[in-house]
Amino acid sequence: MRIALLVATLALVSCKSVGTAAQDPDADSALFSILVNQLLERYAGEEVRVDPRPLKPDPKLVTLRETPDEIQDRMPTVTEPWLAGANELATRRASLLSTLDVSTTNASDDAQCHIILQGMEFEAVDCPAERYVSVVFSTARDGSEYWPTNVGDASALKVSGRATVRSIETMLGPDGFTSSAYDWVFDISGSEPIFIDSVLLITFN
Amino acid sequence: MSSWEETSFNNAISNLHAKGGVCSELASLADELKSGLRTFPMNSYGFSAAARQGHDWWLIAKEIFTYLSYAETANTQVSLQSTIAHEMDHVRTGLGAELHLSSTGHHTYYSLQCSP
Numbered sequence: 001m002r003i004a005l006l007v008a009t010l011a012l013v014s015c016k017s018v019g020t021a022a023q024d025p026d027a028d029s030a031l032f033s034i035l036v037n038q039l040l041e042r043y044a045g046e047e048v049r050v051d052p053r054p055l056k057p058d059p060k061l062v063t064l065r066e067t068p069d070e071i072q073d074r075m076p077t078v079t080e081p082w083l084a085g086a087n088e089l090a091t092r093r094a095s096l097l098s099t100l101d102v103s104t105t106n107a108s109d110d111a112q113c114h115i116i117l118q119g120m121e122f123e124a125v126d127c128p129a130e131r132y133v134s135v136v137f138s139t140a141r142d143g144s145e146y147w148p149t150n151v152g153d154a155s156a157l158k159v160s161g162r163a164t165v166r167s168i169e170t171m172l173g174p175d176g177f178t179s180s181a182y183d184w185v186f187d188i189s190g191s192e193p194i195f196i197d198s199v200l201l202i203t204f205n
Numbered sequence: 206m207s208s209w210e211e212t213s214f215n216n217a218i219s220n221l222h223a224k225g226g227v228c229s230e231l232a233s234l235a236d237e238l239k240s241g242l243r244t245f246p247m248n249s250y251g252f253s254a255a256a257r258q259g260h261d262w263w264l265i266a267k268e269i270f271t272y273l274s275y276a277e278t279a280n281t282q283v284s285l286q287s288t289i290a291h292e293m294d295h296v297r298t299g300l301g302a303e304l305h306l307s308s309t310g311h312h313t314y315y316s317l318q319c320s321p
Contacts, residue, residue, distance in 0.1 A: 042303055065252070068245035074262055114251025117268045122283070122311065125251070133302070151259055171302040176311070177252075180301025203301040204255030204264070205291075205311075 023139045027193075028054070028089050029096060031140055031165055034195050035184055036100055039135055039169075042198075046171070047132040049105035052093035054083045057141035059157075060148055061166060062181035062202050064111040064136075074149055075202070083139060103132075107168065110134035115176040115205075124176040131173030137184075138166040145183035145199040161189030167198075178205035206242060210270045214239065217286040221319055228319035231293040238263060238296070244270065253283075256292040258299060263292055283311050284321055291316035 039048055055061060061078045083089070097104055113127035140163040146156035163186045170179040180203040187194040206214060221232035238260055247253050247266030255264040265288055273284045283291075294313045298304060304313045312320075 066250060068250050068264070070243050070245045071262070071264065074257075115253060116248045116251065117253070117266075117272060120272055122253070150257060169302055171305060178302045178305050179252075182301065200258050200295075200299050200301050202255060202257040203295045203304075204252050205305070 023054075023057075023083070023086070023089065025088055025092055028139055029092050030193055031163070031186060032093050032137065033096055033100075034186075034193060035137055035165060035167070036097065036102060038184070038195060038198070039167075040100075040102070043133045043171075047103070047130075049103045049132050049134055050093075050097055051105050051107040051134070051136040052097060053090045053107075053136070054086045054093070055081050055136055055138035055166065055168070056083045057138045057166065059141070059146045059166070061138065062147065062168065063179060063204070064107060064168060065114075065179075086139070089139065105132075105134050107134055107136040107170070110170055110172055110177075113170075113172045113177045122176060124174060127172055127174055127176060129174055131171075134170045134172060136168050140165050140186070144185050145201075147181075147183070147201050151183075151199070151201055161187060162196075163188045163193065176205070178203065180204075206244060210244060210267075213270050213285055214242070214289070217284075217289050220286050220321065221290060224319055227315050228290060231290045231297065231315065231319060234293045234297060235289045238293075254288050254292050256295040258296070260296060263296070265289070265292070283316075287312065287316045287320040290319035 058078060060076060061081050064081055067075045067077045094104060114125050115122045116125060143157040143159045144162045144164055146152040165184045167182045167184060170177055181201040183199045185196045187196055218232045218236050221228045241262040243262055243264050244267045245264055247268045253266045253269060269285050269288050291313055294315045306312050
């Protein structure tokens with residue numbers, strides 16, 4: 001059923017070519033549909049919830065959490081992760097999620113779930129009673145995978161015929177969380193975007 | 206790492222090697238990446254460890270060293286040894302959250318197998 005809905009959705013949104021990684025609503029919808037489908041495969045058997053609000057296409061952004069002083073040189077805290085003025089994109093993403101029967105979530109709230117060490121045992125704080133995977137996607141940027149000072153170099157932003165979307169994927173539940181960031185790379189040289197690969201950048205828990 | 210943290214790290218590596226198999230492979234990888242290991246205060250940031258792809262830095266919380274480095278005989282959820290195995294399992298496989306056995310983030314299959 002989900003596959004049939006996805007095919008129908010793609011047929012609607014791919015009428016307009018994704019010729020650039022700019023924040024065109026049709027282009028965003030085409031990529032977003034593919035991303036959600038891939039996500040459901042990655043987390044088969046898990047409940048997946050997606051925040052429809054787009055993140056900034058900032059290659060430095062790998063977490064919604066504050067990062068330690070000890071790694072600010074390699075993983076700086078990004079204090080404004082959300083793309084401003086992106087209401088139309090969020091609305092269209094929410095509509096696609098509804099079509100694909102995928103629940104929405106608030107990734108900012110989900111990022112409040114954390115762990116502390118009490119004595120010799122971990123304790124989860126502000127974590128949900130139920131287990132699910134919370135995911136949020138940026139809009140696309142030009143080029144292939146790139147995480148400044150960590151993965152690739154700035155020339156990746158100039159790779160022609162490629163667009164990349166950053167995801168932050170957090171598995172959370174009553175016992176805590178684990179979170180990963182990926183770059184999802186697409187070939188956009190043709191009339192329709194083609195998913196090439198997702199590149200893991202970091203995992204923390 | 207401080208000198209005593211390095212001692213704890215080396216002990217954990219030795220214990221992983223003693224288990225053999227994949228545990229020993231994870232130990233060798235961790236030893237190779239030892240110079241890139243940074244520590245941080247866990248209870249200020251709400252997570253315990255991190256591994257990035259590309260290998261030149263990774264993180265383990267100071268509290269893991271302080272409280273869990275000698276957890277071999279205690280019935281704890283994790284130890285320094287299992288945390289090292291856990292992070293190296295991510296680096297070795299290139300897999301993220303989907304590698305975890307549960308939402309807890311405490312164990313992958315091999316971090317559990319390689320626990321004390």
